[in-house]
Every structure is written in structure tokens, then in C-alpha cells.
Amino acid sequence: MDPPKGPGSSTQWALRIPLVDGVKRLTHLSIHDTSSSDRTTDKIPTAKILLLGAADSGKSTILKQMRMKYNVSFSSSEIEAYRRLAFDNVIQGMRLLLASLSSLGLNLPDALRPAEALIAATNLRHDTPFPADFSDAIIALWNHSTVQEARRRGRETALQENLPYLYANLSRFFSPSFIPTHRDILHLHERTIGTTETTLIVNGMDTLVVDVGGAISERRKWIDAFADLTVIIYTVSLTGYSRFLVEDPFRNQMQDSLLIWDSICNAGWFRRIPIILCFTKNDLFEQEIQHSNVANWFPDFQATAGDAAARRDFFLFEEEIQHSDVANWLRGFQAAPGDTAAGRDYFINRFLALVKIGRRVLDEDLYIRVITATDADAETMKEVLDLAEGMYCRVRILNSVATRIDTALRSPIH
């Protein structure tokens, strides 16, 4: 019987040589590695999923969704850490807003100066509720028209995007009995430093999920996570088209993500590794595009109908995708400023255009999904997790083939 095709094909398996140290290995699973002494028939295989993408693109949020799906519950110390993170996100967000006022040519009225001073330097101590006297101060600041103007222009100052959610839930946060819900946890932001590894048990199989920090200074560490991959989820924030990097106020987030994608999608290293190209923040994008025209940032936005048709023709030439919904993604369009579908199509098209001819086939080793990563109930989010799970399962099937071959080789010949 032939081994299954795809990410677990025997050729690729044979090529899974460890390239760097520090992560769990799959080498003992190689069906070509019959000399390996530690290979036993009862070893449980490890699939490895890598979350890649620029900062703030939703990698850790997808990891949280995976933890929730596969019942890796949050410990009480993690919940407490998230509670304090909620406070930090609320206060830090307001401090950033206030700090941005002068660069935006705005002034805080004197009446709000005491409130500004109150929140200037505070952290929440372990197991203490949000300080009650902060509540009025922070609400007064948030509701003021100057602060709201700064929030609306937050893209100019790389302001965190979770503030509307946090401030809409403020009264609950200030309750002394506040415990963050899963939904809160999905909306909280903590920059990932270095690499985190989480093991999930998916259908009885260990699945290692590696989440990296997307900030520029973190990217040189990525290489340590590149060995033995089963699947990559590459995240792109759709709202990044009108925003700049926190570390570099002159670098557009979407352009930055396109640059990274260019090197990832065509890299020989990842040649046989399936990629789920995941466009996140669809909910925020739908709001953003209403008042921030894509063409202001990407001037060729209006003139892509011909390109879209050309890309579609190219992909449809691939035999495997007769049935695909690529046409939906890549149809020609007359883009209008607030046209959400046209905006999404445009960016998907920009990413596809970087895939070199013959490198990847849609719906076989390149999957494109648009999601709201903070929405655990959304079908699109569930679909991404199911898609990834399908890929771990292919590894499982391959391992059972490998195990059977191994058992056969070890059996005495009668």
C-alpha cells in the first residue's frame, strides 16, 4: 500500500532531518530510519504546527483558540495573570493614547489632568481588584472627545486594537469578583517574546504548537522553530494595510507581512510543508475600510481586475483545483472605497502573486482563510482549526504505516 500523499508523504518524511536543536524530534518516525535504536512501536508521534507572521497578526490568539478546542485549560495562575494583563492593557492603552495627543496636534483639557496623573504609574498587584478610584478617572478620559479622536486616529500611532472591546467591558473588569472569561482572554494582548511551545493531544496524538514573536527583533529566533514541521499557519492582519509597525513608524504592516511571506512561501526549506494563509481581524477590517480607503495606502487597488483574472487563470491551470472556490477569491472587481469583499480579494491576490509558479497548489499545500480570530464560535475559525487537525491526522496515518513496516521488519521470519 502506498503511503498517503501530502505533508506526510514518504519522500518528505525521509527529508525530515533535524536542522536545529531545542525542539521535539520526529526523526525516530522516519520510515527510512530503521537503524534508530530508540524507535519503538508504542512511540506516539508528534505533529508540529508553527504559527508565523508579523507582530499583532493573531498568532497567539489562534494558539489560545487551539488550547480551548483541545481542552488545555488555563491554570489558576494563568487566569490571574490574564486578569492583571487586562488591567495592564486598559491602563497602558490609555497611557499610549494620552502620549499620542501631542503628535496628533490634540490637547487634553486641564480638567482631566488629575485623571491623567492618577493612571500615570501603576501596576495591579497580585490578587488585588482593579482600584475603584481608577474607574471614574479612566471612564472620564475614555469618553472625552479628544481621547476619542486620538483613538480614531490610532492607526497613525500604532495603538493597540483591543481598546474598544476592553472599554466596552470596563464595568465588569472593575467588579471585585472579576475573572476573565475565554472571550476576554482572546482579546487580551501580550507581545510574545522568544518562542512558546504548547503540546496538545489531538485524537490521542501529541501535537506541538510553536508560537513565535512577530516583532522585528524576534524574527532572528524563528529559525530555531523551522525543523520537522507538519503545517505552518501564516497570519496576516487585514487591518495592517493602514497601520504602521510599533517598532518602525515608517513601515506599513501589510507591506511588512508581504515581505515576510515572500521569503516563507517560496523557501526551499518549506517546499513540501502545507501552509494555511490566514487573514485575521476580518471584523475590524470591515469597520476600518469604511473610513480608510485601501487606495490611499495601496494605490493600485483600483486597477487590479486584469491582474486578478490573470492570477485566476494561472491557478485554474493546475489540474487539482477544478472545483476550487478560487474564482470567488480572485474574481475581477470594480473596487469602491468601502468595498470589503474587494479589499479582501485585493490583499489575497497580492499574497498569491508572490507565490512562484509551480511552488504551491491551492487547496493542496496552500489554503487561504479569512477569519476573526477572537470569535470562537465563528465557522471560519473552526474551519481553520479543523483544517490544521486534518494535517496532524495525516501524520498519524503515516506513522501507523511506519509502525506496521517497523513491526514487520522486526518480526522473525518463519
Ligand SMILES: Nc1nc2c(ncn2[C@@H]2O[C@H](COP(=O)(O)OP(=O)(O)OP(=O)(O)O)[C@@H](O)[C@H]2O)c(=O)[nH]1
Ligand atoms: N478584533 C479582533 N482582534 C484580534 C483578532 N486577531 C487578533 N486580535 C487581537 O490582536 C491583538 C494581537 O493578537 P496576538 O494574537 O497577540 O498577536 P501575535 O501575532 O501573537 O503578536 P506578537 O506576539 O507580538 O507577534 C490581541 O489583542 C488580539 O485579541 C481578530 O481577528 N479580531
Ligand SMILES: [Mg+2]
Ligand atoms: Mg504572540
